[in-house]
Amino acid sequence: MLTHHNFEHLVRAYSAELFRFAYWQCRDRGQAEDLVQETFTRAWKSRDQLHDMDTVKPWLYRILRNEHARLHERRQLDMDERELGDLPISDGLDLERDYAVREQVAMLAPGYREPLLMQVLGGLSCAEIGDTLGINEAAVMQRLTRARLALRRLWLGEPETKRKEG
Numbered sequence: 001m002l003t004h005h006n007f008e009h010l011v012r013a014y015s016a017e018l019f020r021f022a023y024w025q026c027r028d029r030g031q032a033e034d035l036v037q038e039t040f041t042r043a044w045k046s047r048d049q050l051h052d053m054d055t056v057k058p059w060l061y062r063i064l065r066n067e068h069a070r071l072h073e074r075r076q077l078d079m080d081e082r083e084l085g086d087l088p089i090s091d092g093l094d095l096e097r098d099y100a101v102r103e104q105v106a107m108l109a110p111g112y113r114e115p116l117l118m119q120v121l122g123g124l125s126c127a128e129i130g131d132t133l134g135i136n137e138a139a140v141m142q143r144l145t146r147a148r149l150a151l152r153r154l155w156l157g158e159p160e161t162k163r164k165e166g
Helices: 004-026 029-045 053-075 095-107 110-120 126-133 137-156
Strands: none
Touching: 004 029, 004 053, 004 110, 029 053, 053 126, 095 110, 095 137, 110 126, 110 137, 126 137
């Protein structure tokens, strides 16, 4: 059972990490803060569903993803993909490169962007990502590989290659 004291520890341990993921998802600081707050509110309300503390991280990510989806259902916002804010992704010495990387990550399809951000920002394993997304590890690895290939093509300015069927 998740006690109040344990829950406070979870909030301190995972708030910043969940915020980074939420921010990359919605690219709005205020919305990201709201998403994290709602994630923890829902986590507290459903704390009896958490049976294994070893799975708390993917459980919180799953709640956050669901909250993000609810946000889009409620608001149906038309987001400006160029409005990526001031979240640094490196030491801040090359702001032009940082902005370009953010832009390119934002261009990825959500099915590729989400697992990549979960791995890079959240440090989740393929098994944890699969659990969060409801897919198997092989599918996670495939999506991560495709996300990295797509980013590489975008970075190098290469056109997307069509696969031959046969």
